[in-house]
Amino acid sequence: MAQRRAPLGDRARYWFDRTLARGAAALVGWMALLCLAVVVPANAVLVWTDSDAPASLTDRLAQVWRLTGQTLRLGGATGTPLRVMTSVLLALVALLYVSTLVGLITTALTDRLTALRRGRSTVLEEGHAVVLGWSEQVFTVVGELVAANANQRRAAVVVLADRDKTLMEEALGPRTGPFGRTRLICRSGPTTDPAVLPLTGPATAGAVLVLPHDEPDADAEVVRTLLALRAALAGERTRPPVVAAVRDDRYRLAAELAAGRTGVVLESDTVTARLIVQAARRPGLSLVHQELLDFAGDEFYLVRGVGLTGRPFGDALLAYPTSSVVGLMRGDTALLAPPPRTPIAPDDLLVAVSRDDDTARPGDCAPLVEEAVMASAPAAPARAERVLLLGWNRRAPLLVDQLRRRARPGSVVDVVAEPRDATARQVGEADAGRGTGLSVTLHHGDTTRPETLRRLDVHSYDSVIVLGRDPVPGDPPGDPDTRTLVTLLLLRQMEEATGRELPVVTELIDDRNRALAPLGPGADVIVSGRLIGLLMAQISQNRLLAAVFEELFSADGAGVRLRPAADYVLPGREASFATVVAAARHRGECAIGYRSHADVPTGPAYGVRINPPKDERRRWTARDEVVVVGRD
Template sequence: MVQQRTGLADRARYWFDATLARGASALVGWLAVACLGVVVPASAILVWTDPQGPASVSSKLAAVWRLTGETLRLGGATGTPLRVLLSVLLALMALLYVSTLVGLITTGLTERLTALRRGRSTVLEQGHVVVLGWSEQVFTVVRELVAANANQRRGAVAVLADRDKTEMEEALSTKAGPTGRTRLICRSGPITDPAVLALTNPAAAGAVLVLPHDEPDADAEVVKTLLALRAVLPAEEAGPPVVAVVRDDRYRRAAVLAAGPHGTVLESDTVTARLIVQAARRPGLSLVHRELLDFAGDEFYCTFDPALAGCAFGDALLRYDTACVVGLVRDGAPVLNPPAGTVIRPDDQLVVVTRDDDTARLADCSALVDESAFATRRTVPVRPERVLLLGWNRRAPLMVEQLGRGAPPGSVVDVVAGRHETSVAQVRDIGACVGSGLTVTLREGDVARTETLEALDLDAYDSVIVLSQDPADGQGANEPDNRTLVTLLSLRHLQRTAAREPQLVTELTDDRNRPLAPVSPGADVIISGKLIGLLMAQISQNHHLAAVFEELFSAGGNQVHLFPAAEYVRPGAEASFATVVAAARVRGECAFGYRSHDPAATGPEHGLRINPDKAERRRWSEHDEVVVIGRG
């Protein structure tokens, strides 16, 4: 074997690298050599070129030494070798002292600045909202709280999480957007430590929100955080409203006990599963929920006017022109869509859908009703449902359970999932629990592969639900949505040749992927994290809404529906929205909006109008839908 000769430059470079590898002493030595290599020649040039310099060589060398010593702070004394050595020793001691002192001062200042960056001072705000924890939901919560404070003089949101304060501020500024009149305060530290939690001043807060993180122990940490909050608050009776979220029903009871009498605990998986099932049965329902939950449009408020005392609830439906009455609060408990003959008491409050808390004003709209435009009530035949479930996650059993409730006999849910996601035995056991009215089957396959979807008869299904993977199943933060987007792309391709297009409901985990989803405009897309964040923000502003949303998202009781407008007014008739409200009252429902399917209806609302003016007149088509609250 022929050995390649090593050049002198390579040897020198290797020797230099090996020298530096010896540690700090080698670095100090090389620094001294480099300094002397520059200072000594420069000092010699200055001495030898000085017209008034010493004449003899020895004197010149002494001058060079003095100039070098003064430059490097080595004393520069001349004389006997002992005198020079002592001078250098004293200079090195002085240098060591000064360097150590500067290091100590620098370390102290750095620690102080680090403490200030972490935000260790106590929040002095009053009536602010405290957000404990960090997840993707925090951006939605902060954004909605900022929107809720838009018409207020000032507001504050304090966020506490075990993250760097500067990183939190930058992330919130980027993803949550401008804060307007709301002051955003970040504090850093573990949310389960009462001493750190006290920095947010929760006793003076208007509400406290506890967010779960994405790790498996999220629910346990939520319970621990609620216990830490109880340790900080002076008394349960005087504490602020608390809104917390758990994923697993097993932790709900413990979380409720830890939250105390002012606490509201949401089950994110259950709420998400119910909304997905509702959207599968009533296309476009996710658009209505999005409009009701965010503060950008119309939402639920509680209001009352003394003039309505003694009035029947059915008459109150037409007593507001820019608000829609949908229920009342009696003895502190909301009641949605009570019987029309219910008499409103002086201590009751009305639950209305309106633009803001000051936009509900009395105006008698009964004269706008045209009863001649009422439609003749039709009987809609009940037929079995056929649902295709693509994918599997921890919420899938809850969805199958919800589909089984009230399903007409002969209904079918076909599940397509990978072998690692679920098993035939698990699906069979779930199907056995939902009753005999629903048949649940499993077909193994990768839903991201076009061949798997081509083998399915998509035309045979009434609705198709595409589920995202659990974050733990993916290879990264975006992996669950990546598979979902690929599946949607294949479905979109297959639907072009299908005889009819079934209702498509998509579950995503990241709201940033919503614009990337290849779905038709106005399709139902459920972003679970954003949905829960919107719910928490709404309840934090009005704790009565917790019971309102609990009933709306429940398996029974009053829910939001989209029914054909032909069941309320005659197709082709021109009538006011007050006429629709009166027609819904006859059916025992509270109408608060409509959706037009006119191709010209474009924009982010996709034809949806929530809380239109009662005097608004339009020609109603048989394709239009009316948004109501009532029993299905």
């Protein structure tokens, strides 16, 4: 049977495709033919319609050729064939030279722009901050560094991560706000490569911050980054202070060895667990920590005690009208809320909460104290507590351990977790035979289902802690916070149905979800990544503050506490804040602020007032709270 012949149009298209497949030469030939097919007839029309055109056909054709040569820059010489071909050859050589030159310039500019876009040029700054890594903490860290540099003219923050430079700049802009005088410089590349780290200029940096990313191998990545930084700075006379964070305490020693003597390594999960427990026992404490750690308000400073050498520490508490003294820095050791009779040595620095380092001006505030309105009743003793823990993640075992450290006999922790949370089952089984003052009971259930919460007598607990589960491969982005928000919605519905407040403390991963959280008046929120980012930014500005925060967030140290105002001043009486400071001094504590119960529903401070002037007067109620630094 004879083969059917393809249509002429299909065969023509196929032949044209095969011709183009031969490469650039065929493409140039087709373009030349196309140009001639358009230019020659057009020029012929111009010549034949010109009233001044030559009369003879030969001269007219020569005129068409000259116009074609001028249009295509192919020369326009006429005469013998040799003369015409030489003219065309010279024009082609000139065209090839110019095209090649333009191509080389274009390629060089494109490569340069691509390199700049990829962030591969070396930073030539001095005293800048270098942020290595990318996670949710990067927005907090960069934003706080920008706030810290607000009064500096030539400040810069350099971010290095294995991401596209443009994407990093687009992500940081809306999340951190205006940069003011601080220049943001992004560089792309792996933070674990010693050949890439010099792009950030670490040798001349004022501080280097190493962030753990959001993957399971975050701690190992931090250690590798610190080792790469150490290799990149080999041979340098001076090294910048390094601040890093790890999740697991098993990696802390390795990270400290890699960071060197000037390095500070934080255990983010341990610090977060302590803050959650503290907030569970006294909701609202996270607001105090955020106020103390960000650069927008009052924060910790180390100041020289003018005229206080040899005097007892208690005198320093009323020696600064607009600053709140909380301890001593003795060498590299922080003594927070030491006994009031502790003498101040000549080399001691005062640890004070102040608006700025130059606002800690001395002045005698003792005349402001009104002893007649000071309360003298002893503090109420601690009692057994009942805690409901909804959800489970990698920080939950640390959280249970923190609860166990200060538990009174008879204390109870009821855990509601899904069956797949094997560590929750292990903690419950391990606690069964410990005989401690805290008993842990595990209940299986999904905290996002209403029937799970209805089975619990939620209002019988002293505090309810809501945890999001650890991210699982395959989960959609933001899933842990989504489940947490659903649980909070159900708890809020129970509050509204019964008319009784629930002391809820919840942990969120993304700070943007804080505004979405349906929280009641007695609720508190811990954004773990934000608090660790605030800590890292503070320490990067003053390494000595690391000892202050280590004591502040340690399990057995002097931390920030919220106490009933009735323990310090008589309810219903008007008194100055200096009176509260004096009353706290009698209890071995340092008062640094208060929380007004009447302003609890009002944001953004929600009643928290840190470092008020000593002469500020107000009427204190029984439901107000005093913010102190002290021990339980």
